[in-house]
Amino acid sequence: MREETDLAVPPRGPDHEADPIDKPGFVAAVAGAIETRNIAALKAIVADLHETDLARLLEALPAADRPLMIELLGSDFDFTALTELDETVRLQILEELPRQTVVEGMRDLESDDAVYILEDLDDAEKQAILADLPVPERAALQRSLDYPEESAGRRMQTEFIALPPFWTVGQALDYIGETEGLPDVFFEVFVVDPSYRLSGSVPLDRLLRTKRGVKLGEVVTPDRHVVKATDDQEDVARVFERYNLISAPVVDEGDRLVGVLTIDDIVDVIQEEADEDLKALGGVAGDEELSDSFWYIAKSRFSWLLLNLIAANIASFVIALFEEELHRMVALAVLMPIVASQGGNAGTQTMTVAVRALATRELRPSNARRVVARELLVGLFNGVVFAVIMAVVVFARFGIADLGFVIALAMIINLVAAALGGILIPLLLDRLKVDPAVSSGPFVTTVTDVVGFFAFLGIASLWF
Known part of the structure; x- marks a missing residue:
């Protein structure tokens, strides 16, 4: 094995950060690190890559190197990158990765990204991965997978902040600041009754500007654009577009809060639907991708x-x-x-x-x-x-x-x-x-x- 200093690592700078995958020698450097199992050099090369660039890198590598790169990176590989891949490439990688590697990677994902990856697997592999997940995570993912394809339930995040109306603003802020495992990104706090029926939401800007002693029930705003989990994702995207929404609560058939949809999910939906329509007009299947056989x-x-x-x-x-x-x-x-x-x-x-x-x-x-x-x-x-x-x-x-x-x-x-x-x-x-x-x-x-x-x-x- 060569020493780490023998492998050229492309210099970092504005041009590299803007479009690193197209930089001359970048993909070759990664392939060289994979070939020699030079883990330290590999981590140094890809350390600052965004998940989208990481996906582009995977697609640029030979098929045999893709799962190997993920295994070499271990916990440093962001499984979110798999959601940016063509379906054919993603399935090929998942088939070749050890199941435990997939399970560990799935545990670090937000629920909507995990569902996006799981839904394309065959039932046997899907159930095997779910069986190895902790019960709370498995139940949340299985509930989303039970909703129809291309529905809001498949797209929603099941991580959200829901609090009772009798809590004060101060209690809510302390809870957000001190509690682990909350969503990485959120825009509002939802207010629910004991049976989790939605009363409305309190945007973060209002929460921060309200005195600590005020109860959430006094500043809650009823949500006018509540999404049903069974609603078609294209219809939901149209609501986001029409009313300039950033997020929207998702409720089940009993009007209980089960998730939240955010604008990043909807942008993906709009892109996918437009892509399908454009391909269909040309006589091409909506799911056809460059990586297909x-x-x-x-x-x-x-x-x-x-x-x-x-x-x-x-x-x-x-x-x-x-x-x-x-x-x-x-x-x-x-x-x-x-x-x-x-x-x-x-x-x-x-x-x-x-x-x-x-x-x-x-x-x-x-x-x-x-x-x-x-x-x-x-x-x-x-x-x-x-x-x-x-x-x-x-x-x-x-x-x-x-x-x-x-x-x-x-x-x-x-x-x-x-x-x-x-x-x-x-x-x-x-x-x-x-x-x-x-x-x-x-x-x-x-x-x-x-x-x-x-x-x-x-x-x-x-x-x-």
Whole structure:
């Protein structure tokens, strides 16, 4: 084994602290320390890394080095970093780590982070880890895991400060200052009755500014935005966004306080939901990650590509109906992709706006008719403008005025159809309880292709 001084430790400084993982030689230095089992050097290199940078470091290392680095660091490794990893990488690490190492690491985590890590494990491994935890911690984690996936109960912290209304402000401050095991970060003290039913909360700023002899019941504020543990996390995130909340209490079906949600949890939810919607619009599974295997990605993308293939075959069938006209006038074959392409782009624009508005609940039954009418007018206006442009282009290119009129009329029809399809299809799918982000694309593409080809070739066959 080499001496500790033989291993180069990247110098620390502003640039290193800003983005250490990208610093030349940083990952190589870590890999070298792992290879030689140079624990002191390894700890010196990663000592000041934030949990997010520590996760990035794990992803940059070879797969075999990841669990080994965690074991070498021991209690100096912050298991919170695992919550920042791609799911595939996290599961690979957890499978290779000794169970006792995982158990010890989980004990140092806040409950919401522990649940986040546990929920992706298979049931047998999950129960084995829970069985090795102390009974109070096991019960709290199991209660959170019993709530539905993507619910507030899965996201909440079960560590909070709850005090009776007859306590004074002085007692509360002494309790906070002297009691071990309280949450690392909190924004208010909750006031509860003997059965833990929530009366309200006292923000820390009010607590600090109130005289010590005043009872908590006299300064408590009823919480207007109480979250049910079974509420969908996306709905909760919308409440945080709408009312600029920093935290919110979580209650069970009996209105008993069981946890608290904080803004850092909600930021993760917003990012995850936006990421899923964006991927779905492109035909990619919401849980697809860069670290996933070739086979998993290929399978997850197959269904979307199959739907698009079916749509393309329907469009080709429509083209085949006008085979004779295409043979008679080659210009039709040259121009028809333009009509379909413009319609496809217009439909995608409308669909993207509609899907996002449905996801954020901005598009509702109360304003749906107005939005549909607006999109129809937009489609009609753009159709007329591009119809005029294409009529001029076609006449200049082919010298056939009638052909310019035909493509202009088809352009108007297809852009109007694209606008209607782009807004009505997501609305219909949402009404049928089908995720419009996942399913709208192939249907909108089919509408614009079929209408575009049929309108252009159909009008041409009648005109000529």
